[in-house]
Amino acid sequence: MTMRPEISRLDTEAPSERERLLSLIFRVAMVLVLLLGAWQCRHGLPVSSNLLDLLPTVSSDKLRHAADAQIQKPLTRQMVALVGAPDRERAVELARGLGHLWNHSGLFAKVQVDADIDLAAVREQMATQRLSLISGADRRRLMNDPAAYAAQRVRELADPFSVGGLVPTDQDLLGLARLAEKSLRPPGKMHFDLASGTLLTEQDGKFWVLMRAQTSGDAFDQRSPTAIAALVDESRASVSKDGGELLATGGALYAAAGQAQAQAESGWIGGGSLLGIVLMLLLALRRWRVLLAFVPVAAGLLCGVVACVTAFGSVHILTLVIGASLIGIAVDFPLHYLGKSYGLPDWTARDALRRVLPGLSIILAATLVGYLALLFTPFPALTQTAVFSAAGLLGAYACTVCELPRWLRGWSPRPWKGLPHVAQSLLDTLSIWASRRTLPWLALGIALVCAGGLLKLRVQDDLRLWVSLPPALLDQAKRVGEITGIMPTSQYFLVRAPDLGTLYQRQADLGQHLDGLITQKVLGSYLSLNQLLAPESAQQQLRDRLRDPSWRARLTPSFETVGVPAATVLASIDNLVNLPPVKMTDALAGPLGESRRDLWLGEQDGQVAAIISLQGLRDTTAVAAAAQGLEGVSFVDQTGDLNRSFASTRWEAAELKLLSYVVAALLLWATLGRHATWRLLAVPLAASACTLGALGILGQPLTLFSLFGLLLVSAIGLDYAIVMYERVAGAASCLIGVVLAALTTLLSFGLLGLSSTPAIGNFGIAVALGVAFSVLFAPWVKPAPETPHPPKH
Amino acid sequence: MKRFIRYLGVCGALLLGAVTAPAHAFDLPDLQQQLQATPVVRGQFVQQKFLRSLPQPLTSTGAFVLSAQNGLLWELRVPLFQDLLITPEGMFRRGDGGKWQALPQQIGAGRETRLFLAVLAGDTKGLQDNFDMQVSGSAGAWQLVMTPKSALLKQIFQDIRINGGKLVDRIELRETQGDRTVMEMKNARADNKLNDDETRDFAP
Numbered sequence: 001m002t003m004r005p006e007i008s009r010l011d012t013e014a015p016s017e018r019e020r021l022l023s024l025i026f027r028v029a030m031v032l033v034l035l036l037g038a039w040q041c042r043h044g045l046p047v048s049s050n051l052l053d054l055l056p057t058v059s060s061d062k063l064r065h066a067a068d069a070q071i072q073k074p075l076t077r078q079m080v081a082l083v084g085a086p087d088r089e090r091a092v093e094l095a096r097g098l099g100h101l102w103n104h105s106g107l108f109a110k111v112q113v114d115a116d117i118d119l120a121a122v123r124e125q126m127a128t129q130r131l132s133l134i135s136g137a138d139r140r141r142l143m144n145d146p147a148a149y150a151a152q153r154v155r156e157l158a159d160p161f162s163v164g165g166l167v168p169t170d171q172d173l174l175g176l177a178r179l180a181e182k183s184l185r186p187p188g189k190m191h192f193d194l195a196s197g198t199l200l201t202e203q204d205g206k207f208w209v210l211m212r213a214q215t216s217g218d219a220f221d222q223r224s225p226t227a228i229a230a231l232v233d234e235s236r237a238s239v240s241k242d243g244g245e246l247l248a249t250g251g252a253l254y255a256a257a258g259q260a261q262a263q264a265e266s267g268w269i270g271g272g273s274l275l276g277i278v279l280m281l282l283l284a285l286r287r288w289r290v291l292l293a294f295v296p297v298a299a300g301l302l303c304g305v306v307a308c309v310t311a312f313g314s315v316h317i318l319t320l321v322i323g324a325s326l327i328g329i330a331v332d333f334p335l336h337y338l339g340k341s342y343g344l345p346d347w348t349a350r351d352a353l354r355r356v357l358p359g360l361s362i363i364l365a366a367t368l369v370g371y372l373a374l375l376f377t378p379f380p381a382l383t384q385t386a387v388f389s390a391a392g393l394l395g396a397y398a399c400t401v402c403e404l405p406r407w408l409r410g411w412s413p414r415p416w417k418g419l420p421h422v423a424q425s426l427l428d429t430l431s432i433w434a435s436r437r438t439l440p441w442l443a444l445g446i447a448l449v450c451a452g453g454l455l456k457l458r459v460q461d462d463l464r465l466w467v468s469l470p471p472a473l474l475d476q477a478k479r480v481g482e483i484t485g486i487m488p489t490s491q492y493f494l495v496r497a498p499d500l501g502t503l504y505q506r507q508a509d510l511g512q513h514l515d516g517l518i519t520q521k522v523l524g525s526y527l528s529l530n531q532l533l534a535p536e537s538a539q540q541q542l543r544d545r546l547r548d549p550s551w552r553a554r555l556t557p558s559f560e561t562v563g564v565p566a567a568t569v570l571a572s573i574d575n576l577v578n579l580p581p582v583k584m585t586d587a588l589a590g591p592l593g594e595s596r597r598d599l600w601l602g603e604q605d606g607q608v609a610a611i612i613s614l615q616g617l618r619d620t621t622a623v624a625a626a627a628q629g630l631e632g633v634s635f636v637d638q639t640g641d642l643n644r645s646f647a648s649t650r651w652e653a654a655e656l657k658l659l660s661y662v663v664a665a666l667l668l669w670a671t672l673g674r675h676a677t678w679r680l681l682a683v684p685l686a687a688s689a690c691t692l693g694a695l696g697i698l699g700q701p702l703t704l705f706s707l708f709g710l711l712l713v714s715a716i717g718l719d720y721a722i723v724m725y726e727r728v729a730g731a732a733s734c735l736i737g738v739v740l741a742a743l744t745t746l747l748s749f750g751l752l753g754l755s756s757t758p759a760i761g762n763f764g765i766a767v768a769l770g771v772a773f774s775v776l777f778a779p780w781v782k783p784a785p786e787t788p789h790p791p792k793h
Numbered sequence: 794m795k796r797f798i799r800y801l802g803v804c805g806a807l808l809l810g811a812v813t814a815p816a817h818a819f820d821l822p823d824l825q826q827q828l829q830a831t832p833v834v835r836g837q838f839v840q841q842k843f844l845r846s847l848p849q850p851l852t853s854t855g856a857f858v859l860s861a862q863n864g865l866l867w868e869l870r871v872p873l874f875q876d877l878l879i880t881p882e883g884m885f886r887r888g889d890g891g892k893w894q895a896l897p898q899q900i901g902a903g904r905e906t907r908l909f910l911a912v913l914a915g916d917t918k919g920l921q922d923n924f925d926m927q928v929s930g931s932a933g934a935w936q937l938v939m940t941p942k943s944a945l946l947k948q949i950f951q952d953i954r955i956n957g958g959k960l961v962d963r964i965e966l967r968e969t970q971g972d973r974t975v976m977e978m979k980n981a982r983a984d985n986k987l988n989d990d991e992t993r994d995f996a997p
Contacts, residue, residue, distance in 0.1 A: 089922060119948040155875050155886075158853045160840050160867070160966075160976055166949070168970035170844040195923040197945045562872050563851050572846075 013350045013409050019402075026402035030299065033395075037306045048314040054381035056645050063601060063609050067494050068638060070598045070611060074488065079108075079213040079228070079250030082483055083239060084206040092196040094244045095209035098235050102213060107228050109216040113209065114197045118591055119166060125590035126167050126177040132539045132582035133180035133592060136508070139534060142174075143545045150558035158562055173564065173572040180592065188485030188615070203483050206245065210484065215252050229256035249477040257470055262317040265755050269321065273748035277331060280743055284736075285338060285413035292407055293334035296399035300330040303395030304388040311387050312380075319384045321752070321760060326389055328748030329367070329716070330396035332741040334404055336360055336723065339740055341413045342420050343733025349408035352729075353401065359726045362671055363719045364397045369663045370715035373656040374708070379649045382708060423732040423739075430779055439780070446690065453693030460701035461646035468756045487524060490638045491620060493612040497632050500584065503608050504535035506632050510612060513626035523623055524616020532596050533587040546577050650704040657711050661685070664718060672725070672784070679781050680725055684717030687773035694769050705759045706766035709749075713770025716745060720778035727783040735779055742775040819931050821921075827932060827959065834859045834960055836981035838867075843973040850975075857978070860987055863995040878997055885997045893997035924953070933958050959983070 015023065040046055083098060085091035099113035126133070134142070142149050153175045167177035190210050193200040199210040215224060232253065236246040281290045304323055308315040315323075336359070337352035344352060353360075371393070374386035433439050481487040493510060497503035507530045517523040534542070545551055552573065556566040588597050601609040617623055624635040661681065668677040688710050695702060720738045727734055749771070752764025835858050841850035855869040864880035876887035885893035920926060923946060924939035939953040951967040960981045966974045987995065 117945065119945065155873065157842065157851060158840075158869055158873060158875060159877060160974055168968055168972045169842070170846050170970070170972050173846075192945075194946050194949070195943050197943055562853070563849055564847065568846055 013348050013405075015350065015406065019350075019405075022402045023406060026398050029398070030302075033303055033306050036310070037302060040306065040309045046309045046314040047320065048316050053312075053314070053316055054318060054379075054384070055642055056378045056380060056649070063496065063604060063607075064494065064636065066601055066604075067492070067609070067611050067636065070601070071490060071492055071613065071638070073598065076251040077215050079215060079248065079252055080480055080484070080486075081211040081213070081232075081246060081248040082208045082480055083211060083244055083246055084208045085244040086206055088193075088196075088200070088207040090242075090244065091200070091207040091209045092193075092198055094239055094242060095198065095211055098239065098246070099211060101235065102211075102231065105227075105231055107216060107224055107231060108213045110214045112212045115192050115199050117192065117197070121591045123167055125587075125592050126180050127171065128579060129533075129582045129587060129590065129592075130167075130172070130176040130180045131542060131576050131579050132534050133532065133587065134176055134534070135179070135182065135531065136534070136538075138179045139538065139542055142176075143542060143551075146551050146555035147558065150555045154558045154562050157564075173559075173569060174576065176576070190484055190486075201483060201485075208247075208483050213250075215250075225252045225256035225259055228252040229260075247476050247480050247483070249473070249480045253473060254469060257473055259317060261468070261756065262321055265757070265760075266317070266321040269748075269751045269755065272751050273328060273744075276747035277328070277744045280740065280747070281338075283416070284419070284740055285341065285415060287411070287413045289408065289411050290338065290413060292404065293331055293338060295407070296334055296396040296404060297326075297330040299399040299403075300326060300392035300394075300396030304392030307391030308384055308388045312384055315388070316381070316384055318381065318757075318760070319388050321755070321757075322385055322763065323388050323392065326392045326396075326748075328745040329389075330392060331744050332719065333360060333364075333396050333400035335741050335744065336363075336737055337400075338413060339737030340729045340733055342415045342423075342736045343729025347412055349405040349411070353405050355728045356726075357401065358671075359722050359728065360397070360401070362667070363722055364393060365667055366664045366718045366722070367393055367715040369660050369667070370657075370711050373660040374653070374711065376656060377649050377652055378645070379704075382649070382653070382704075385708075419736055420732045423735040427731050427735060427779060434780075449697070450690050450693030453696030454689075455696065456699075457692060457696035458701050459647075459650070459703075461650060461703055462643055464758070468758060485524075485615075487616045489614050489617040491614055491617055491623070491640075492636050493614075493627060494609065494634050494636050495612060495632055496607050496609040498607060500608055501535055501537055502632075503610060504530060504538075506630060507610065507612065509630055510626060510633050513630075514612070514623075517623060517626060520622075522617075522619045523614060524618075526612055526614050527596055527599060528612045529584065529596055529599055529610050532593060533582060533584060536581055536583075539581050543577050546573055646704050650702075650707055653704065653707050653711065657707070657714060660711070661714065664714075676725060676784065680718060680721040683721035683774060683777045683781060684714040686777050687713055687717040687770050690773040691766060691770040694773075695766065698765075700762070700765055703759070703762045705763040709763045709766030710770060712749075712767055713774065716767075716771055717774035717778070720774050721781050724778045724781045725784055731779075731783070738775060738778055742771050745771045819928060819935055821926055821928050823932065824928055824935060824937065828957075828961070829861060831960065831983035832861050833984040833987055834981050835984060836960075837979045839977045839979065841975045843975070845971050858987070858991050858994075860991075860995060863987070866991065866994055876994075878994070880995070880997065882997070895997075 081098070083091055083095040085094055095113045099111050102108055102111040156175060156178075157169065166181060172178065189201045189203075190199040191201065192198075196209075201208050201210075215228065228250075229252070232246070232248045236248070239246040278291060278294075281293060282288075284290075301323065304326060305315055305320075308319060337349065337356050340352040340356065341347040368390055371386045371390045374382045377383065430439075433442070495503060495506050495510065497506055507528050511526075511528060511530055514523060514526050518525060552570060555573075556569050559569045560566055584600060587593050588600055599611045599613060601611065614623065620637060620640065624637065627633045627635040661684075665677055665681055668680055672680070691710060691713060692702070695706060700706070720742070723734050723738050723741075724731070746768055749764050750768035752760050753768050755761045755764060835856070837856050838854065840853045842852075843850045853869055853873075854871045855867065857868065858866040860866075864878060867877040867879070869875040869877070878885040878887075878893055884896045886896055888894045920939060923943065924941055927938040927940075929936050929938075935957060937955040937957075939955070941947045941950050941952070948969055951969050953967070954963075954965045955961060956963040960978070960983065962978055962981075964976045968974075
């Protein structure tokens with residue numbers, strides 16, 4: 001403790017015992033928060049930019065979660081790049097070079113240029129599993145018409161151009177391995193290039209070599225997306241210098257773009273609002289020490305971040321963007337007593353604080369109610385912002401009340417004398433209007449305009465509001481999709497059954513519908529487990545059939561005509577029949593199962609489940625209809641579900657907003673009485689209504705985020721109403737305080753309206769409009785009949 | 794012992810002479826030039842597939858037409874009747890109605906079916922991307938040995954050996970796993986252009 005001079009009891013700036021204690025508690029608490037924050041940063045900044053962190057989990061179904069994660073995996077961890085060049089060798093060479101560079105960048109867990117077919121493993125799997133791996137159509141042909149099957153196989157044998165199968169003809173006389181090879185063919189338009197061992201295709205006069213990369217660690221952690229994006233840009237430049245072209249797409253690139261944008265925006269929005277507020281404070285109070293008002297802001301931001309990391313493990317970059325605007329609200333607390341210097345000739349910080357403290361506390365409580373209401377939405381984005389803002393406000397409030405007066409001791413601002421005159425004349429005009437009954441007509445006019453705007457208001461919620469991706473990135477992704485023919489969708493089918501046999505049957509039933517949709521060009525293609533392996537019952541049927549002497553008798557003659565003795569054919573059939581039955585897990589473990597490995601969800605709670613993934617989906621409704629009437633089959637549309645949950649959360653947020661009004665009303669009733677309650681609530685209600693109307697007139701959609709902005713507006717409007725109602729130090733100084741507070745809020749939230757992320761922009765516009773209307777309506781509040789909280793001492 | 798050493802010396806001298814003596818050996822560009830000098834070749838073929846489990850090779854015979862420009866027409870007649878066509882666009886089989894049907898390309902075949910076209914037409918440049926090529930002999934009797942370059946192709950083909958004089962006489966494909974295919978061209982005749990029937994056949 002430092003030594004301090006004795007202070008006379010008459011000194012209004014001397015802190016009371018209680019105030020000293022509070023200050024001590026605050027300081028200890030802040031040190032603890034700082035320590036906690038430092039500990040949280042022990043593994044680097046706990047900031048996340050994964051959009052998925054902010055989205056609600058739509059379903060509580062365990063299997064559905066597992067399936068969602070499988071479908072998301074390529075989205076978050078995988079990068080796909082195409083290296084193109086006018087000739088094949090060049091394309092392969094360039095891809096190899098890049099592969100080498102990327103492999104040594106340390107940014108990827110695995111970079112694949114070569115298709116990595118382990119022929120020995122493929123041969124092994126085909127040799128042991130070929131009887132089970134052939135497709136349903138081939139199996140039926142072999143079983144039902146052995147003569148025709150043999151005739152065709154014999155043609156292949158006589159054809160010099162069908163040499164070079166993976167399993168030599170000698171071991172595959174019936175050609176089953178050749179049929180099973182089909183499942184090795186990569187999906188889409190890419191094909192194996194045996195000469196180079198890469199996946200290759202030809203389009204737009206160029207040869208394109210496919211590169212696949214797995215990012216190391218989480219694609220959405222802080223550093224790697226930026227580094228990957230930089231590497232891709234660098235690679236693109238070097239490839240085009242060598243006469244080639246590089247196309248790349250992947251979750252990491254999207255994350256990097258979003259991150260760069262959020263960082264840039266939080267930089268200039270935060271910086272811009274900070275600068276604006278500093279200028280405003282300096283102009284209004286004309287003393288450097290007024291900048292101490294930012295200390296509560298800093299304390300608030302610190303508390304917000306630490307609380308968020310404590311509650312969620314990390315703080316999202318979008319939360320920080322919105323959080324940066326908390327400056328505008330947090331700075332209101334010190335402004336509420338600094339502004340009083342306009343009305344109190346012998347202003348001191350401690351005295352002014354004592355006068356406004358009750359109002360300040362009611363304001364804090366009302367604002368907290370507004371934020372905490374958001375905690376009850378199932379939406380991590382809102383929950384996180386609520387926690388951040390609530391903790392931030394508490395921190396700022398505590399700092400304003402406990403610490404700031406001590407620092408402002410002996411200091412007085414130099415208010416600008418012209419300002420009270422302007423404020424007073426505005427108030428006088430207002431009271432003249434009130435006496436002439438102009439106000440009710442004005443109110444009626446405003447109400448009519450609002451109603452007109454409300455009729456035009458359109459409701460919109462879409463996942464796309466969250467992201468504003470650079471068109472160049474989307475173009476690349478589109479071209480990669482066109483060239484590879486791989487256009488994965490987040491929609492898929494989830495098929496469950498009590499046992500494997502039923503699962504096969506259900507997949508087959510669904511497959512029939514889907515085949516129809518493919519011929520109608522509604523769907524590009526689909527991947528299912530049925531395409532890989534025959535069900536065990538079908539395997540058994542085939543085996544029985546192969547043992548049947550009359551079936552054998554119809555198979556052998558064709559072989560004999562080309563010189564293969566019947567005995568050799570029969571011996572090879574016996575070999576096939578003696579192969580052990582193949583289980584799903586066996587088939588998936590081999591190289592032929594690779595493309596479908598992620599479709600198998602395994603056994604859980606006595607159920608087996610699998611995914612059927614879709615490619616090139618053109619009509620979601622038509623494809624969704626394919627699941628109708630099929631037991632155990634459900635169509636999963638993540639994007640659609642999210643959009644629906646946005647919409648439902650929007651109404652939930654609206655209900656919560658109404659509820660927060662009720663709570664605020666009760667709070668006001670308890671503290672200020674019935675008389676004050678309706679007058680005070682009229683301001684935020686009118687401001688909200690006008691904001692909705694204005695959004696309609698401006699053609700802005702009502703989204704979850706604008707509604708969230710309105711939630712804030714109701715709290716802010718109530719603040720201003722309370723200040724005007726309390727009239728500490730006169731109406732004019734209160735108006736000045738309200739206008740200053742509104743300007744700071746506009747400077748911070750209003751600037752958010754310029755964000756290129758639609759969600760943030762919507763939020764900013766709603767708050768800016770709401771604050772403007774609140775300032776307009778707050779002066780209409782009549783003062784308290786007598787000062788209910790006379791200054792103590 | 795002395796005699797043996799002298800013998801070695803003689804052998805060494807002979808070997809050196811063999812390497813240095815010819816002023817200009819028959820090489821790959823020569824072979825290419827020689828094969829491409831004939832735009833159309835017609836003839837008969839005998840194809841034998843040697844499978845390890847069979848005592849006798851699978852034998853088939855028929856006729857072929859090779860056009861440097863259009864591709865290869867392969868008319869199998871014994872023991873079964875089957876017409877195949879290989880063009881730079883792909884591989885086709887004649888269906889029951891006489892129309893060409895495209896055959897699906899398989900791994901191990903795929904674009905490598907064009908290899909045959911390249912071999913027969915003497916397109917050594919196209920082949921060099923995938924194979925190491927060794928030419929020996931003279932313009933009248935040469936042998937070309939093609940060894941696959943890529944690890945993947947090596948697991949399928951051991952090598953491809955082609956013998957010929959003015960035209961290609963014999964092609965032998967040796968698969969890594971032991972199967973072997975030999976094609977012998979008989980009565981091959983060079984021509985300058987396709988006849989009308991053939992022109993129609995080469996339009997799948």
